Amino acid sequence: MKTVKYIFTLFIIWRVCLFFVAFSSNYLIPQFGARFPYYNTALEPTGLPNWIWGFGNFDGVHYLRLAQEGYIAKFSQSFFPVYPLLIKFFNFLPKDPAIDTRTFVDPSYFYTGLILSNLFFLGFLVFFYKLLKLDYSEKIARLSLILVLVFPTSFYFGSIYTESLFLMLAAASVYYFRTKKYILAGILAAVASATRIVGIFIPVIFLIEMFMNRKNIKVKELASQAVGLLLAPLGLIVYMYYLNRNFGDFLLFLNSQPGFGAGRSSQAYILLPQVIFRYIKMFLTVKFNGKSRFSSFLECSFGIYFYSDPLILVSSLFQKNQTELSMV
Template sequence: MRRLINYLLIWQAAIILITVFSIPFLPLRPTFVGGQDQASVANPKPYLRNPLLFSRANFDGIHYVEIARRGYDFGQQGFFPLYPRILHLVSRVIHPPALAGSIVSLISFSVGLVFFYKLLKKDFSEKTSQLAILVLLFFPTSFFFSFVYTEGLFFLLVIASFYYARSGKWLPAIILGAVAAYTRFVGVFLFPAFVVEMWQQTPRELRTARRFISKSLPLLLIPLGLALFMQFLHRTTGDPFAFFHIQKTFAQGRSDKIILLYQVYWRYIKMVFTVNRADPLYLTICLEFLTGVLFLFTSIYSIYRHRLSYAVFNFTAFLTPTFTGTFTSLPRYVLVCFSSIIAIAEILSRLSVPKKTIYFTASAVLFVLYLALFVRGYWVS
């Protein structure tokens, strides 16, 4: 536990220092920086008063703060409601909302990291468990866990629900799963993952269709979180699938029609060779493409090497965002693909110390680069 606390303190100190040192070195892009009253208006004045805080609410963070303050407005139906509702409550006592959101995210992730370690210890050695924690913290986009984004909260809900499911404590697992589905769409994929997990935990002599169906019926409560949000969208917009249909309005190459994975890879291969390499966006495209390749490989790896329930959630959480026709935001979305994180740790555990050092050095350099870009208003994920 003490080691986890030290990891978190060093990680958070690094985020603060990188943010501070990026200010004089990178020019600000003020279009979507935190502290603004409206996401559609470029107003950097609040950000400039406190860039250390408001940089944590850039881009999507602006929307979460807006929803917490005023409720949903046009174009914000793609943001699920639990995080902004928590932010609304906490910001009544902690001001400004960007600070409240950062605290909620950091506390959520810290607790989630404890559950992750406990979950790891059920199947893996201390060496692999420690490596998995470090792989997660060193990941180039891990800073989102403590920013005004859903990543920290969603990570806690997913990991804690898996921990309780693995422990055979299905009531808290189902409740947390339903809450996760109210936080992010891919939370609904805890349902098939837990069906598999429950089947694996059921003694062979009790694996009859009638008995198992009866036993697994409570798992149907997990999609209830998504159903509640869809009901809200139907009531307010007339479209229960507005969270999906709204994607095309974000002008990031997303489609409201399903695009197959191979088409997305082909699109990115072309962009790697055609996009202007002097544009900072090229760095983001490269990160998105490398993430798509790495997590496809590790998702397949997890099918053969990890519990099937882990693999089911991991693969669906990775694959679903790609159906919009882009890897945009994928480097952030995959932070919850914990089976892939474990896979990377397992592979590293078999490598020599110099090779591990090369991996973590490269990951740390990318972490510094993409964090610096993000806090100065450049799109990363």
């Protein structure tokens, strides 16, 4: 009970801080420039201030439209189905009869999506804690939760995005696989693979766990593990079947990406050194005013933070179960 209270308290503090930062941004950042589609048809109808509906912007508006109308819009198939389906399924809120749903998204979808995303993230924190406790002390588990919450991009977990749902499913599937509930783990991994494309890599974690415990596996247990492994990619397979049946393209979720700018580079591949060189060049050659200089230093610090993570992974690669935690 103490642990649940601790996790819930951390979550509430984090959520309040996010709203405070969003509210403060109205006074610290120039006026919103309306540079992403559908904000006026999917977010403004909520009647909420922008520091609240801002947690549904960019990809969020596409998930809201999918929840209301399905895969009607061109290129919308690049967004995986589980998250918008859950918003639609759990949307028990009353609808606004004055809303023309041919143009606008009913506000109830926003409210449902925001509530679900935060509940999913709370679920992730619980499973992440339980997963850590299998190998580490209470102190390390609690500190890890704090580090997740203070991570610079943790605001995505409280937004209308798939991140919180995917992380909850991934953490839960690995936890149940490690506690020998292999079929349940496979089912959760299958749902994760229909939530985000990276869910297809969760079985790799299962294989690593099987390899590390290969000497203690019995035949019956091995059969259950095999079932869990076979279940894991089914979510993606089912989505690919749906795409082919309805749109004639198994890989439409990939082929739709250029519609959102994913194919805007003239090169087939961009290597990490090229990215680093480009940012160094911009940092050294662009004329700065006060705000842009601050933003550049901020991006630079985030970059150092981000690219140091692989070094941490490599240095601890040979510790027990480090690979599972890193991939989650």
